[in-house]
Every structure is written in structure tokens, then in C-alpha cells.
Amino acid sequence: MPSPQLLASVTGPLEAATVIRGGADIVDLKNPADGALGAVEPDTLLQTILAVMGRRQISAVAGNVPLEDVEALVSAVAARASADFVKVGLFPARREASLAAIEALGRLANKPDLVAVFFADADPDLSLLPALAGAGFRGAMLDTMTKGAGRLLDHRPVHALGAFVAECRALGLLSGLAGSLEPPDVPRLAVLGPDFLGFRGALTGGGRADEVDERAVRRIRRLIDATTGAAPAAANETGEHDLIRVTDFTLPLAIGAYAHERGREQRVRFDVEAAIDRIRSDAEGVEDVYSYDLILDAIRGLAARGHTDLVERLALDLADAVLADRRVHAVRVRVEKLDLGPDAVGIEIRRRRTS
Numbered sequence: 272m273p274s275p276q277l278l279a280s281v282t283g284p285l286e287a288a289t290v291i292r293g294g295a296d297i298v299d300l301k302n303p304a305d306g307a308l309g310a311v312e313p314d315t316l317l318q319t320i321l322a323v324m325g326r327r328q329i330s331a332v333a334g335n336v337p338l339e340d341v342e343a344l345v346s347a348v349a350a351r352a353s354a355d356f357v358k359v360g361l362f363p364a365r366r367e368a369s370l371a372a373i374e375a376l377g378r379l380a381n382k383p384d385l386v387a388v389f390f391a392d393a394d395p396d397l398s399l400l401p402a403l404a405g406a407g408f409r410g411a412m413l414d415t416m417t418k419g420a421g422r423l424l425d426h427r428p429v430h431a432l433g434a435f436v437a438e439c440r441a442l443g444l445l446s447g448l449a450g451s452l453e454p455p456d457v458p459r460l461a462v463l464g465p466d467f468l469g470f471r472g473a474l475t476g477g478g479r480a481d482e483v484d485e486r487a488v489r490r491i492r493r494l495i496d497a498t499t500g501a502a503p504a505a506a507n508e509t510g511e512h513d514l515i516r517v518t519d520f521t522l523p524l525a526i527g528a529y530a531h532e533r534g535r536e537q538r539v540r541f542d543v544e545a546a547i548d549r550i551r552s553d554a555e556g557v558e559d560v561y562s563y564d565l566i567l568d569a570i571r572g573l574a575a576r577g578h579t580d581l582v583e584r585l586a587l588d589l590a591d592a593v594l595a596d597r598r599v600h601a602v603r604v605r606v607e608k609l610d611l612g613p614d615a616v617g618i619e620i621r622r623r624r625t626s
């Protein structure tokens with residue numbers, strides 16, 4: 272599984288040094304005291320570029336500039352053109368105003384790579400993605416606008432975020448996810464394959480405006496690496512595995528090969544048992560374990576994708592999704608329809624990792 276880069280939002284050169292020591296891949300300049308996309312002064316950007324000396328990519332936000340003010344937006348981006356890329360907030364606006372701003376930014380000469388920021392909590396118009404690709408934007412990300420009013424996952428389900436990542440990839444855009452992310456969110460989002468995950472609040476010892484803390488950055492780094500297999504597998508001298516279970520998870524699904532099963536949903540029950548790396552005796556945090564959330568997300572993703580003819584297909588796809596995480600060695604999946612027989616009808620399969 273490709274590893275998303277860790278984008279860490281910092282206020283200037285001092286915090287940049289801290290997040291680099293903690294393992295950040297992208298140094299993102301932002302003033303967290305000024306809302307979602309508060310910008311730092313161009314001089315702070317320059318000082319940070321000098322301090323980072325090319326060791327990491329640097330991004331800078333353009334600021335809380337409304338899309339209707341195209342002139343201000345263009346000059347905010349131009350003033351930060353020395354960054355590797357500039358993040359531009361797609362604040363709520365009429366569609367024509369959004370398109371006009373995107374086109375104007377696309378025409379900017381000597382521009383840095385541009386990344387559009389959609390806000391998951393402000394009714395983002397994701398149909399703008401093709402226009403961004405057409406204007407030459409390098410990427411797009413989903414973040415939250417109102418900090419302290421929920422995480423990204425409170426505003427969008429995992430499968431919708433997966434669809435965003437997939438659409439960006441299809442359009443040739445890099446994709447990023449952010450928005451008050453907490454450590455347990457990291458594996459759930461990393462498996463979607465975004466190009467980067469962005470953090471500020473989770474990297475400080477306290478609130479978003481507090482200073483970044485190297486240990487907190489390290490923790491996020493470990494979480495990303497553990498999920499994507501970039502970290503060495505846990506020692507498992509005995510060859511034994513522990514089992515993680517999701518039992519009796521029932522949800523309505525469009526399923527069935529008969530005509531009378533089309534155009535409606537019926538209750539489907541999932542039971543999953545996955546053999547995972549043995550849990551280390553010193554395990555303390557989410558970075559040390561495989562989360563059952565990943566199995567729940569995979570099941571919800573199947574439920575969201577539309578009609579499936581066969582329970583066998585659901586079971587096979589779920590087994591593949593669970594085995595995609597290298598910490599899982601084998602899986603038993605049972606899928607049963609609950610509304611067709613006296614009790615349940617379904618299938619149970621067992622699969623193991625072959626590579």
C-alpha cells in the first residue's frame with residue numbers, strides 16, 4: 272500500500288525544525304490562530320525556506336481570501352510563489368465565481384504548484400474537480416473550515432473520502448485529507464491511498480494554536496508507517512497470531528440475483544475474524560494495534576457501492592479489502608441474508624495472505 276505523506280502545518284522556521292525531526296514529509300506554513308487557512312507573511316515563508324534548506328517540500332496557504340476577490344487571490348498566491356506549492360481555499364461561492372477564480376489562477380505565470388482546498392463542513396462542490404485539473408492545479412484536498420466543530424470523518428463517511436481520492440487520481444490530481452484528524456483516524460484514511468494526510472491540532476501538546484510537539488509528530492509518523500507497511504512488521508517469533516473479530520454487524524444492503532430482490536434493500540449480517548500480528552506486550556496506543564474500524568469501514572464501503580448480485584461476491588471483496596493490510600495474515604468472512612429464510616442464508620469463506 273503506498274504511504275501517504277505527512278503534511279504538518281507550522282507557523283514558521285522553529286516549528287518546521289520540530290516537525291522535520293518528528294518525521295513530517297511536507298512543511299505546511301499556516302497561521303492556525305487565523306481560522307482554517309490563515310496565511311503567514313511572505314517573509315516567514317522565506318525564512319522557513321532558508322531554514323529547511325531543501326530537506327522537505329514546503330507548502331503555504333494563500334489565506335482566507337474569498338473566491339469573488341480574484342485580484343486579491345491572485346496576488347496572495349503570487350506573493351508565495353517561492354513555496355513548492357500553495358494551498359488555495361475553495362470557500363463557499365457561486366459556481367461561476369469559483370470557476371472564474373480557478374481559471375484566473377490557472378493563467379498565472381510562474382505560479383507554484385496549486386492545491387485546492389475543499390471544506391467538508393461547508394457543502395463542497397466537488398464537481399469542480401475536473402475544472403481544477405483542466406486549469407493545471409497539482410492537487411486537491413478535503414479539510415474542515417470550522418475547527419473545533421468535528422473531524423473530517425464527522426462530515427464525510429470513509430467511503431465518500433475514498434471516492435474523492437479515487438476521482439482525484441483519475442483526473443491526475445494529488446489528493447490530501449485533513450480536518451481535525453485524530454490518531455485513530457489515521458489508519459482508516461491511510462488505507463484509502465491519499466497522497467498526503469494533513470495535521471495541525473493532533474501535532475500540538477494541547478490546542479491548535481499551541482506549539483507543535485515532536486513526540487506527537489512522531490506518533491502520527493509511526494501510525495502512517497504501521498498502517499501502510501512502511502514500518503518493519505512486529506516481531507512474531509512464535510508464528511502465532513491474535514484474532515480480531517467483528518461479530519453480528521447487520522446493515523441494509525441492495526443484494527440478490529432475483530428480480531424480487533432488485534430495487535430494495537434487505538438485512539445482511541457480517542461476521543469477520545482476522546488473524547493479525549501478535550499484539551506486543553508493551554502495546555499502549557492505536558499505533559501499536561490493528562483497528563477493528565478498518566473492518567467496519569470495509570463493510571460500510573461495500574454497503575455504499577450499490578447493488579451486488581451475490582453474497583459470495585461481497586465475501587470475496589471483503590476478504591480482499593481486509594487482507595490488503597499487511598498486518599492481517601488470514602481472514603474468515605461470513606455474509607448472511609436475514610430476510611429470505613427462516614433464519615439466515617449465506618456463505619462463509621476463509622482466505623489467507625499468499626504474498
Ligand SMILES: O=C[C@H](O)COP(=O)(O)O
Nearest residue numbers: 280449450451469471472
Ligand atoms: O492542512 C492541514 C491542516 O492544517 C489541518 O489542521 P487541523 O488538523 O488542526 O484540522
